[in-house]
Structure formats: C-alpha cells, structure tokens
Amino acid sequence: MTELTASTSVWLDFLKQQGAQFDADGAELLGFGASAPAPESLESFMAPLTGLGIIGVAGDDAASFLHSQLTNDVEHLDTSAARLAGYCSPKGRLLASFLMWRNPEFIFLQLPRPLQTAIQKRLQMFVLRAKAKLSDQGANTAIIGLAGPAAKNSLAEWYPVLPAEPYAKIDNANGTLLRLADSAGSARYQWVTTPEIAIAAWPRLSQHLTPTGPQAWRLSDIRAGVPQITAPTQEQFVPQMVNFELIGGVNFKKGCYPGQEIVARSQYLGKLKRRTMLATVDSNAVVAGNEVFSSADPAQPCGMVVNAETAGEGRSLALVEIKLAAADGPIHLGSAEGPALHFHDLPYELADPQ
Structure with missing residues (x-):
C-alpha cells in the first residue's frame, strides 16, 4: 500500500x-x-x-x-x-x-x-x-x-x-x-x-x-454494472467475463498487449458462455471472490462474486460472473444450500460479439 x-x-x-x-x-x-x-x-x-x-x-x-x-x-x-x-x-x-x-x-x-x-x-x-x-x-x-x-x-x-x-x-x-x-x-x-x-x-x-x-x-x-478488480479476483476473469468490452474497456482494433490473443479469441471464436450479472443476495456477508452454485449442478461452482456491498434488510447487491447456461436456475452463495441470488437487469445489454 x-x-x-x-x-x-x-x-x-x-x-x-x-x-x-x-x-x-x-x-x-x-x-x-x-x-x-x-x-x-x-x-x-x-x-x-x-x-x-x-x-x-x-x-x-x-x-x-x-x-x-x-x-x-x-x-x-x-x-x-x-x-x-x-x-x-x-x-x-x-x-x-x-x-x-x-x-x-x-x-x-x-x-x-x-x-x-x-x-x-x-x-x-x-x-x-x-x-x-x-x-x-x-x-x-x-x-x-x-x-x-x-x-x-x-x-x-x-x-x-x-x-x-x-x-x-x-x-x-x-x-x-x-x-x-x-x-x-x-x-x-x-x-x-x-x-x-x-x-x-x-x-x-x-x-x-x-x-x-x-x-x-x-x-x-x-x-x-461497472466492475472493479480487487485482490480476491485478480487473474480470475478474461475481460468479457466481467462485461468489460460492453462498457468501453476493450479496444479490439488496437495492437498487441499481454493476453491480447486470448481476449480476441474469446470475442470472435464462438458464443461467450460466461457473463457478469446484477443480483441481490439474501445475505449481508457477501464479498468479492465468493463462489456461487447452481442447484442443477451442486458439485462445482458456476460463478464468482466480482463486487458486492451490503444493501440493507439482510441483503447485498452484487455483480456476479456466471455461466449463462446456469443463470436461469436457482443460484446460491457458497453452496447449493446457501443464500439465494435474485437477478436484475443491467443498464446495458449483454450483447454477443459480432
């Protein structure tokens, strides 16, 4: 520091x-x-x-x-x-x-x-x-x-x-x-x-x-819907996983930089399978780096909390990176039996790459 x-x-x-x-x-x-x-x-x-x-x-x-x-x-x-x-x-x-x-x-x-x-x-x-x-x-x-x-x-x-x-x-x-x-x-x-x-x-x-x-x-x-990388989430996400290109954080026409080939491949080869979504969580103890789990596949995490803050009434507001295939089912914090997540619309569209 x-x-x-x-x-x-x-x-x-x-x-x-x-x-x-x-x-x-x-x-x-x-x-x-x-x-x-x-x-x-x-x-x-x-x-x-x-x-x-x-x-x-x-x-x-x-x-x-x-x-x-x-x-x-x-x-x-x-x-x-x-x-x-x-x-x-x-x-x-x-x-x-x-x-x-x-x-x-x-x-x-x-x-x-x-x-x-x-x-x-x-x-x-x-x-x-x-x-x-x-x-x-x-x-x-x-x-x-x-x-x-x-x-x-x-x-x-x-x-x-x-x-x-x-x-x-x-x-x-x-x-x-x-x-x-x-x-x-x-x-x-x-x-x-x-x-x-x-x-x-x-x-x-x-x-x-x-x-x-x-x-x-x-x-x-x-x-x-603006993520901030902190110590618990360093090296966890390709930029698109946290919607970074949707909010102006990535330029795909510029020259090379560390990791550029992987970032470009994620953008242009196939449909993106992970995104960050806005959610309230039925817990006031949510922190960045917490894993989230789907009831449909409780054995392994389907995503991770990017940022979270308490929002009153025993709840937190969070940006959660998640497998899109899992987002329609019940999602919970920490385990498939943990506090529930409730998803909300972001102020921008979760567009697929062109």
Missing part, C-alpha cells in the same frame, strides 16, 4: 473532524458515524474515495508504452475524455481494472490503493528502454465521488459547465472533474483535486449532498 503524505494526512484528519470513521489502518473510510443514513438509502451523496490510488505515467513514450500494455487505446486518448482499461496477465486474465485519463504531462491510472504498489512495480518492469516513468500521483490528492440528482448543482461554483456525457472530463484550476457511468438514472462525478481545495469546498458541497463513506459509491458502481 502506498504511504500517506503530510498533505493526505491533512485531508484524512479533516474528514475525521467531520465525523468520519476509518479502518484499523487509518486509510479506508468506513462511514460518518452510527447516526448517519445508510449508504444504500442515499439518493444524492458525496463520498471521499480514500481507498483509490493513482499511478501517473510521464515521458515521451508514456502513451505508446501503456498502449502496448493495456486493453484500451491509449495513444488516441485526449485530454477531454476518460476511459476504462484493463491490465491482463499473459493468459488474458485481468490483473487490474483502471479508470484512465490524461493531462499534458501525465497519463493517470486509477485503481484500488491496495493493488497499486504491485501493479505499478509490474508495469515498471516492462518499461525497458521506453521514455516513460511511473509515479504515485495519488499521494497528494483528494478524490470525492458525487452522485444523485443534486450533484450537478452542487458543483456549479467550481465547474459552471459540467462534462456533458459519461467518460467526459473537464480540467480547470480547481482540479479534474470526471463524469462516470450513470447509476440509477443519475449522473455521477469524480472530483480529483488537492486536499486544500477539497477541504475548502466540503462545507458548501454538504449543503446539497449527504456525506457518506465509499460504500455508497461502490454500490453506485455495482448498479451501473
């Missing part, structure tokens, strides 16, 4: 003064006290995303280097857009999923902070003679997720014009504002800025939006 700087500590100390509670390591925000509204009940909220890290890649060859490593087009990424991208093993299995954007100096790769050190080190191993340098760009950064109908007006003071569509972005003196995939019919934004600006903005933002922990943001990701 990356080390916290003095600037980051100021941000975390400020959040504690606002009632934020952190985990034992002091880096992951859990919530804003027992009396705060439950994350799943919030319509409009703001969440400090303290569990995310950012790798910055700079240098004359930064774009070409990353283009040869990631599943998406980096060479044609401009400064007005963000993209999803995956980093695969040679076997085509995802080691990490990124939110990616750039400015004139850096290309930024956002990922869960616990994965950052190892992924950054692995990428650095393949730089070789390329003029590209990787660094931790999240150490002096505050990231706030803003979602719901009130998010737009809450940002007007700093961003009079907002990104017009998902994965558009705007830079100004106040930092970077990224619009991400809509969730539950509302726009979502990430504001990437300095701790000083975030601290100054917090009181005015809180007039419009309820402060909460990152769980609410992760729930909104799940509702949007």
Whole structure:
C-alpha cells in the first residue's frame, strides 16, 4: 500500500473532524458515524474515495508504452475524455481494472490503493528502454465521488459547465472533474483535486449532498454494472467475463498487449458462455471472490462474486460472473444450500460479439 503524505494526512484528519470513521489502518473510510443514513438509502451523496490510488505515467513514450500494455487505446486518448482499461496477465486474465485519463504531462491510472504498489512495480518492469516513468500521483490528492440528482448543482461554483456525457472530463484550476457511468438514472462525478481545495469546498458541497463513506459509491458502481478488480479476483476473469468490452474497456482494433490473443479469441471464436450479472443476495456477508452454485449442478461452482456491498434488510447487491447456461436456475452463495441470488437487469445489454 502506498504511504500517506503530510498533505493526505491533512485531508484524512479533516474528514475525521467531520465525523468520519476509518479502518484499523487509518486509510479506508468506513462511514460518518452510527447516526448517519445508510449508504444504500442515499439518493444524492458525496463520498471521499480514500481507498483509490493513482499511478501517473510521464515521458515521451508514456502513451505508446501503456498502449502496448493495456486493453484500451491509449495513444488516441485526449485530454477531454476518460476511459476504462484493463491490465491482463499473459493468459488474458485481468490483473487490474483502471479508470484512465490524461493531462499534458501525465497519463493517470486509477485503481484500488491496495493493488497499486504491485501493479505499478509490474508495469515498471516492462518499461525497458521506453521514455516513460511511473509515479504515485495519488499521494497528494483528494478524490470525492458525487452522485444523485443534486450533484450537478452542487458543483456549479467550481465547474459552471459540467462534462456533458459519461467518460467526459473537464480540467480547470480547481482540479479534474470526471463524469462516470450513470447509476440509477443519475449522473455521477469524480472530483480529483488537492486536499486544500477539497477541504475548502466540503462545507458548501454538504449543503446539497449527504456525506457518506465509499460504500455508497461502490454500490453506485455495482448498479451501473461497472466492475472493479480487487485482490480476491485478480487473474480470475478474461475481460468479457466481467462485461468489460460492453462498457468501453476493450479496444479490439488496437495492437498487441499481454493476453491480447486470448481476449480476441474469446470475442470472435464462438458464443461467450460466461457473463457478469446484477443480483441481490439474501445475505449481508457477501464479498468479492465468493463462489456461487447452481442447484442443477451442486458439485462445482458456476460463478464468482466480482463486487458486492451490503444493501440493507439482510441483503447485498452484487455483480456476479456466471455461466449463462446456469443463470436461469436457482443460484446460491457458497453452496447449493446457501443464500439465494435474485437477478436484475443491467443498464446495458449483454450483447454477443459480432
């Protein structure tokens, strides 16, 4: 895990003064006290995303280097857009999923902070003679997720014009504002800025939006059908298994990258047999990496939980990778006798490859 700087500590100390509670390591925000509204009940909220890290890649060859490593087009990424991208093993299995954007100096790769050190080190191993340098760009950064109908007006003071569509972005003196995939019919934004600006903005933002922990943001990701690779699911999925090409995370026209042949073969040779679906689970103890089982074939798992968060009333909301052939029958968590899964429509179609 990356080390916290003095600037980051100021941000975390400020959040504690606002009632934020952190985990034992002091880096992951859990919530804003027992009396705060439950994350799943919030319509409009703001969440400090303290569990995310950012790798910055700079240098004359930064774009070409990353283009040869990631599943998406980096060479044609401009400064007005963000993209999803995956980093695969040679076997085509995802080691990490990124939110990616750039400015004139850096290309930024956002990922869960616990994965950052190892992924950054692995990428650095393949730089070789390329003029590209990787660094931790999240150490002096505050990231706030803003979602719901009130998010737009809450940002007007700093961003009079907002990104017009998902994965558009705007830079100004106040930092970077990224619009991400809509969730539950509302726009979502990430504001990437300095701790000083975030601290100054917090009181005015809180007039419009309820402060909460990152769980609410992760729930909104799940509702949007956007997966995030975490430690328990590294090397478990080819990108299509988590619908990554359906949400813009894979470019099949770009050049080679680790695992590219397997990813392409999965796309063009035969019908995809596994996808990720949205489900509620009759348990509040669901975590990424849990296996799921079909009543029709109880001896072996038919899928795996990609991401999950508690959603109240003893249930969790989850993205679950599953064999499509098993999806019509009863599916259970942990064993064929475990808590039941109930599937729901995603906000996009589970299209077959052309």
